[in-house]
Amino acid sequence: MPRPTTPLPDDPLARLVGQPAGAIDTPALVVDLDAMQRNLARMAEFCRKHGLRLRPHAKMHKSAALARLQVQAGAVGVCVQKTSEAEAMAAGGITDVYISNEVVAPQKLARVAQLAHRLAAEGGQLSIAVDSAPGITRLAEAMNEARRASGGTAVIDVFLEIDVGQGRCGIAPGAAAVPLAHEVRKHPALRFAGLQAYHGRAQHLRTAEQRREAIAHAADGVVATRRALEAQGIAAGLVTGGGTGSMACETASGVWGELQAGSYLFMDNDYALNERDPAQPQFEHALFVKSQVMSVSPEHAVCDAGHKSHAIDSGLPRVHRIGSTPDLVVTGCSDEHATLRAAAAGGPLPALGDIVWLIPGHCDPTVNLHDHIVGVRGGLEAGTVERTLRVDARGALT
Structure with a gap:
């Protein structure tokens, strides 16, 4: 179950508020709020300038309070990787959540369906990624069961994940997406929303040129998939993906409509080792x-x-x-x-x-x-x- 988002009375750190930074005991995880706010503003301005939706990855900070700050700065919602992360974000007031990962276990899918109905009742939306016909069928069964149990009519947005170079989850780009899109569209509780296209390996390629080459190849796969769908009369929908390391490349491609960058808010040392792309905010x-x-x-x-x-x-x-x-x-x-x-x-x-x-x-x-x-x-x-x-x-x- 997700943790409560309100501070607990016995929060051992509550006494620190108002005290100098020197009062923080060690070791402790500390965020420089001024630097974080500048990162937040720079990302929001970048997305506004380029007409892109921002759906930052909350798996990075795992904090509903920080997710709310991102939404207040213009993010459409957040994405997460786990059902329990989605539950925690929803409990903390985030009403538009995307599980950018496959969920196939029946007990988890029951929770997904329950959360989809809960968010829908609040005027929100839950989305999820899929990459197999059995996964789609199981998701539809869970949504139908939740509809029967609650009397609700919630619809979950479904994104087909394509493997654009990560070598992890996802189907091969191109025609393989067509039967899966048809399968999604068969179920009234599912709505085909677009393509999940995230190239995780590209985030930490050290030179800007290496990242540009990797995302150019990924874009080719997205375009091939979109054409295969459209040839069968299926609108390809939104393409979502991208990360802090490669976001300038996805933006320049004109293929992606939504960025999932998350680490920009904090910036770790590994990202600092990347050669900076001048097209990207500092x-x-x-x-x-x-x-x-x-x-x-x-x-x-x-x-x-x-x-x-x-x-x-x-x-x-x-x-x-x-x-x-x-x-x-x-x-x-x-x-x-x-x-x-x-x-x-x-x-x-x-x-x-x-x-x-x-x-x-x-x-x-x-x-x-x-x-x-x-x-x-x-x-x-x-x-x-x-x-x-x-x-x-x-x-x-x-």
Whole structure:
């Protein structure tokens, strides 16, 4: 079940609101609200300028409060990957939610159908991706059962996922979409809405040219699919996809009508390693792990933020240079520790008790390690805690 979105009376971080950033205990996940707000505004302006819908991926921040901020800034809604994430976003007041992933288990599809009816009753909409005929049939059965049980008439929007280069879910581009679109259209509780075309591998290709080539190939697959559908009298509908790393490429193609970029809000270290496409807004790092030096030796120091505080699937975190922080690199991590060394031989190390701010390698799984995010306004060192954000969908894996 989704977690409640209202702050709990015993929220251990509630006391921090109004206090200086220095009062935040370590390790803690902290968002620079000023940087985040600039990222939010730049993305909203980019989409307005290019006439694109924005449906940011809430699996990145897992926070209904942040999802509401994105909607207030112009997003049409959010997308998620899990049924439980969709439930958490809906419980937090988001009425337009897209599960951009396949759901085939009957018990999950029953929840999907119930959520579709609940959102419809609130004037909202639930959408979902499919890539198989059995998946479509099972979805229709669940929707029909929910209709019988509730007396409702909700319709769920269905997007056919095509594999445009990720090599994960999705059917091959082209004619394979036609029988599936026909299958969707057979069921009154399902509405064929368009194509899911997300190229995840392209997000972290390091050069802008590599990303442009990958998305050009993806666009060819989308166009071939759209033509196959239209040849059979089926309107292809909306094409949704794109991410923070490649969004300028999808935009320039003229093929996509909706972007699913999510990491732009926080920007992790892995995205910072990409060569920036000049056609894309400049996003700033906004998410940090506050840590403290707990041990010092002649050759290295150790801070108190290890694997349990930040994910390293996309590499070790980067030390954020701020104020008097020496130039450091993280050279290793364990459960509760990160080892720090001087970036240059013989360089200075931090002192015992010093604060070290880490930029996570991958923001999505890092957020999933924390119950709350502490929001600071006015800078990480001199700023003030303005709010705490509950990670509503933490552990939402089903």
